[in-house]
Amino acid sequence: xxxxxxxxxxxxxxxxxxxxxxxxxxxxxxxxxxxxxxxxxxxxxxxxxxxxxxxxxxxxxxxxxxxxxxxxxxxxxxxxxxxxxxxxxxxxxxxxxxxxxxxxxxxxxxxxxxxxxxxxxxxxxxxxxxxxxxxxxxxxxxxxxxxxxxxxxxxxxxxxxxxxxxxxxxxxxxxxxxxxxxxxxxxxxxxxxxxxxxxxxxxxxxxxxxxxxxxxxxxxxxxxxxxxxxxxxxxxxxxxxxxxxxxxxxxxxxxxxxxxxxxxxxxxxxxxxxxxxxxxxxxxxxxxxxxxxxxxxxxxxxxxxxxxxxxxxxxxxxxxxxxxxxxxxxxxxxxxxxxxxxxxxxxxxxxxxxxxxxxxxxxxxxxxxxxxxxxxxxxxxxxxxxxxxxxxxxxxxxxxxxxxxxxxxxxxxx
Amino acid sequence: xxxxxxxxxxxxxxxxxxxxxxxxxxxxxxxxxxxxxxxxxxxxxxxxxxxxxxxxxxxxxxxxxxxxxxxxxxxxxxxxxxxxxxxxxxxxxxxxxxxxxxxxxxxxxxxxxxxxxxxxxxxxxxxxxxxxxxxxxxxxxxxxxxxxxxxxxxxxxxxxxxxxxxxxxxxxxxxxxxxxxxxxxxxxxxxxxxxxxxxxxxxxxxxxxxxxxxxxxxxx
Numbered sequence: 001x002x003x004x005x006x007x008x009x010x011x012x013x014x015x016x017x018x019x020x021x022x023x024x025x026x027x028x029x030x031x032x033x034x035x036x037x038x039x040x041x042x043x044x045x046x047x048x049x050x051x052x053x054x055x056x057x058x059x060x061x062x063x064x065x066x067x068x069x070x071x072x073x074x075x076x077x078x079x080x081x082x083x084x085x086x087x088x089x090x091x092x093x094x095x096x097x098x099x100x101x102x103x104x105x106x107x108x109x110x111x112x113x114x115x116x117x118x119x120x121x122x123x124x125x126x127x128x129x130x131x132x133x134x135x136x137x138x139x140x141x142x143x144x145x146x147x148x149x150x151x152x153x154x155x156x157x158x159x160x161x162x163x164x165x166x167x168x169x170x171x172x173x174x175x176x177x178x179x180x181x182x183x184x185x186x187x188x189x190x191x192x193x194x195x196x197x198x199x200x201x202x203x204x205x206x207x208x209x210x211x212x213x214x215x216x217x218x219x220x221x222x223x224x225x226x227x228x229x230x231x232x233x234x235x236x237x238x239x240x241x242x243x244x245x246x247x248x249x250x251x252x253x254x255x256x257x258x259x260x261x262x263x264x265x266x267x268x269x270x271x272x273x274x275x276x277x278x279x280x281x282x283x284x285x286x287x288x289x290x291x292x293x294x295x296x297x298x299x300x301x302x303x304x305x306x307x308x309x310x311x312x313x314x315x316x317x318x319x320x321x322x323x324x325x326x327x328x329x330x331x332x333x334x335x336x337x338x339x340x341x342x343x344x345x346x347x348x349x350x351x352x353x354x355x356x357x358x359x360x361x362x363x364x365x366x367x368x369x370x371x372x373x374x375x376x377x378x379x380x381x382x383x384x385x386x387x388x389x390x391x392x393x394x395x396x397x398x399x400x401x402x403x404x405x406x407x408x409x410x411x412x413x414x
Numbered sequence: 415x416x417x418x419x420x421x422x423x424x425x426x427x428x429x430x431x432x433x434x435x436x437x438x439x440x441x442x443x444x445x446x447x448x449x450x451x452x453x454x455x456x457x458x459x460x461x462x463x464x465x466x467x468x469x470x471x472x473x474x475x476x477x478x479x480x481x482x483x484x485x486x487x488x489x490x491x492x493x494x495x496x497x498x499x500x501x502x503x504x505x506x507x508x509x510x511x512x513x514x515x516x517x518x519x520x521x522x523x524x525x526x527x528x529x530x531x532x533x534x535x536x537x538x539x540x541x542x543x544x545x546x547x548x549x550x551x552x553x554x555x556x557x558x559x560x561x562x563x564x565x566x567x568x569x570x571x572x573x574x575x576x577x578x579x580x581x582x583x584x585x586x587x588x589x590x591x592x593x594x595x596x597x598x599x600x601x602x603x604x605x606x607x608x609x610x611x612x613x614x615x616x617x618x619x620x621x622x623x624x625x626x627x628x629x630x631x632x633x634x
Contacts, residue, residue, distance in 0.1 A: 001522075013521035054556050319519045323478055324531055325506020327499050407478050407502075408513070 003330055007337035010310065017306040018342060024302050025346020026353060028295030029387055033354025034361070034380050035288045041362070043278075046072070048184045050270045052122060054252050057089060057259060058241035063268035064277060067347035070101055070241035071270050073111050073183050074298040076159055077103055081265055089259060094251035095244050097122070102195040105155030105166065110145045110290045112171070112188045114195030119243070120177065130175030136197060139171040141189040143179035147188070147392035155198065169198050176364070192239065195385045201237045300344060300390035303339045305396040311335070319408035328403040336392065343391020347384055429454040429612060430580060435484035437470060445471055447484075450630065452580065452612050457603070460616040461623065462632030463597075469584055471632075472616040476582045477501045477510055488580075506533070510573030510611070511629060512583035512602075516565050520558035523548060527557050532576035540575050547571050547601065566598060569621045575603050576624050581605075581611040587619050 010016045049072050058066040061078025068075035083100070090098035099122060102114035113119075117132045120140065130149035132140055141147035151173040157163035171190060179185055201365035244267075246252050311318075318331055429548040430452040437445040444467035452458050452475075460468040473479040474486055477493050486493045486585065488508065489583065493501060518527045528544070544550055547567040560568060566586075573581050583602060587595040599622055606613040615622060623629055 001526055001535075005526075009522055009526070142541070316517060317519050320513070320519070321530070322502070323476075323505065323511055323513075325502050325509075327502045327505075329499075407505075 004337050004341075005333050006334050007341060010314070010334075011338055011341065014306065014310055017309075021299060021302045021306050021342045022346045022349060023074055024299035025296065025343055025387060028292050028299050029347055029350020029383065030212035030353040030357060031288065031295060032292035032383055033351060033380065034358050035285060035292060036377065036383070037354070037358045039072060039285050040377055040379075045181075046274055048181055050274065052245050053243045054246045055244040055256055055259075056241055056268045056270055057086070057244060057265050058268070060264060060266050063266060064273045066241065066266065066268045067270045067273040069103070071183075071243060073103075073113075077240045080314045081242075083237040083239050085263060085265065086239055086242050089244070089255075089263075089265070090242060092255065094247045094255050096247045097245040100192055100239050100241045101241050101243065102192050103159060104195055104199055105157055106159050106161065106163070107145070107147075107153050107155055107171075107188055108188055109161045110142065110188050112139070112195065114190055114192040116192065120184060122191055122243075122245075123180050123182045125177040125180050125182075125184045128178040130173070132276075133189075133191050133194075136191055136194040137169065137171050138174045139188050139194070139283060140175040141173050142177050142187045142189070143185040145176075145186070145188055147176065149173050149175055166198055196237050196239070196286055224351045244398055277317045288301055292309065296387060296390055300343070300394040303342050303391055304394040304397065306342075307335060307338055307395050308401075311398050311401060314402075315405065316408070318402055318405040322405055322407035327355060328405075331405060332399045332403035335402040336395050337409075339395020339399075341391075343387050343394070346391075347387045350387075351380070351384075427454045427456075428452070429456075429468040429489055430614075431485075431487045432475065433479055433485045435474065435485075435486065437467070437482050439470070439472065445474075447471070452614060454579070454612060455606075455610045456612050457606070457626050458612070458614045459629040459630065460614065461618070461620065461629040463618050463634045466634045468616040468618075468632050472582055472614065473585055475614060476511065476580075477505050506576070507581045507627040510576060510581040511579035512569050512573045512581070512586050514585040514588060516569040518557035518560070518565055518568055518572070520556065522557055523554050524557055524560060524564075525553035527568060528571045528575045531572050531574075535575060536577070539577070540571070543571050543574060543605075545606070563594065566590075566594075567601065570598075570601055570605065574609065574611070577609060578611050580614060583613070583615045585603060585619070586615060587617065587618050587622060592621065595619070595621050 053071055056067050056070050058070055058077060059079030059081050065075050067077050086100060089095065090100065097118065099115055099119040101119070103111060110162045120132070125142075127140070128143070130140070139147075139153075141151075147153065152170045153173070154165050154168075154170050154401040157166045171188075171194070177184060177189075244255070246255055251271070256269060259265055259267040320330075321331060428451040432447055432450040434449075435445055436443065436449045437620065458526065460471055462468045470479070474481050477486070477496075478486070488504065493504075496504065518524075519530070522530070525540070525544075528540055544553065547570065549564060549567055549571065551565060552568075557565065557568065568574050569585075573583070581602070586602065590598060602613055602615070603625055605611075615626075
């Protein structure tokens with residue numbers, strides 16, 4: 001009989017205690033794994049959404065809110081900025097690329113973003129079907145929206161579901177985008193003009209109807225009513241924010257300073273703002289991490305208690321094995337295997353639960369659905385090693401005690 | 415048993431020898447044996463009342479205890495010269511044990527208990543052995559549900575499964591009636607005769623005396 005089978009048979013002889021130890025280990029591992037995956041996915045997501053954007057410029061208010069609303073589309077904007085002012089900065093020599101954004105409406109919770117085609121391209125978005133917009137009220141839908149080319153929809157006022165519908169202004173989907181794993185997947189993109197016109201503004205002093213047919217004229221008319229209904233007035237065009245890629249590290253420092261000093265706008269550094277935010281939610285992550293470590297330690301203690309307790313009843317068995325010629329080393333191994341096996345089972349179950357459970361949870365978090373890091377992470381290897389080591393440690397002491405068992409001399413077994 | 419003929423026989427086929435063995439427990443000398451030998455394939459009965467030291471002697475011969483004074487040698491190997499692990503290996507390769515209380519591992523099946531005796535169990539041999547012992551069909555049963563008679567035979571099967579050269583049995587019949595005593599004695603004798611193993615039995619049970627050519631009788 002192989003030593004490992006002896007270990008397994010001994011575990012099978014006390015199923016309940018073994019099962020408990022396995023479950024306890026599995027829960028610890030599962031929790032650690034979910035925390036790790038969630039942290040990794042969020043960080044990857046933040047990094048991808050924020051990549052290449054050095055400065056976010058918007059209305060005065062909280063820089064964090066500006067970054068969250070304009071870069072991650074996770075908050076409402078603090079206000080609008082005059083397009084004329086924005087353009088001044090977009091043409092600044094230290095700006096390599098600038099993407100103006102006009103927010104205000106949504107379709108079923110997907111934000112309708114007035115911007116330039118370059119914004120989509122910045123995130124590597126390619127057209128899956130159809131084409132990019134060419135006229136106002138043509139829209140390109142991100143991969144998660146479920147819209148298909150040819151579909152018509154109206155935007156609802158506000159950035160979350162349930163706002164007043166701009167019923168008179170229907171957008172036509174002219175293209176859909178391939179998944180990018182970035183925020184663009186959850187956006188509906190259109191021209192800057194579309195959004196501004198809808199809210200009673202124009203990029204141009206006089207809206208020219210040259211390239212629009214009669215239908216467009218009708219919309220123009222309707223939109224006036226719409227604007228009045230919201231209490232908007234015609235004004236010089238306002239947009240929401242600009243995302244800026246600067247010409248280099250020095251510009252990253254200088255440009256925000258000039259913007260903050262010499263205009264009514266603020267410039268926020270996304271990396272800095274997100275670092276501040278991470279510092280806050282990092283506490284939560286760390287707490288969950290500590291709880292998982294505590295659970296795993298508790299599981300190791302459970303393994304120790306189970307094996308140490310069973311040794312009390314196995315003294316005679318071990319002494320008989322010694323008499324049958326089992327060396328102390330073999331007895332040590334047999335008991336050690338028990339702990340490692342329990343830890344390994346708990347680890348396997350925990351990995352399955354952690355990966356599966358996270359997959360299920362992410363299904364309810366659209367923001368992490370695409371490109372969520374479900375693949376192997378180096379930290380998992382460390383987690384696995386730590387759990388196996390805990391099992392080894394938990395069984396090492398009882399194993400040492402087992403190894404010290406003297407062979408059953410005939411007297412002692414009477 | 416006298417010393418001289420024993421020594422002459424050793425020369426031909428002695429396999430286990432005791433020389434000038436002294437052993438004390440609790441400040442009292444319990445063993446003082448000048449010479450004692452077991453022949454290859456021979457039979458030795460250590461007979462005496464409780465406390466006479468026969469179990470200690472059995473343990474010393476089987477390498478389960480170390481001798482305080484004197485030598486125990488098996489197949490020209492002096493136990494004193496062996497490391498603990500080497501002595502474990504010697505027991506595993508060469509000896510089989512039937513304990514008074516049998517000591518099967520309760521959570522293992524009968525067959526698993528029997529196979530414990532060897533690292534490379536000879537399954538055909540074990541099957542035949544179990545059949546002879548009337549344990550066919552019981553292989554999968556957990557040891558703790560076996561009847562006493564079955565457990566006794568399973569213990570003998572375990573002692574023989576590793577094809578030992580010496581089988582040591584401690585009080586194998588102490589709790590048995592005459593009929594069972596005779597059956598167990600026959601099993602031990604027949605099986606060791608079949609395999610050519612020597613048999614050393616320690617007992618206070620005089621009923622076993624007729625089965626052995628000679629007995630090493632010990633006084634309290």
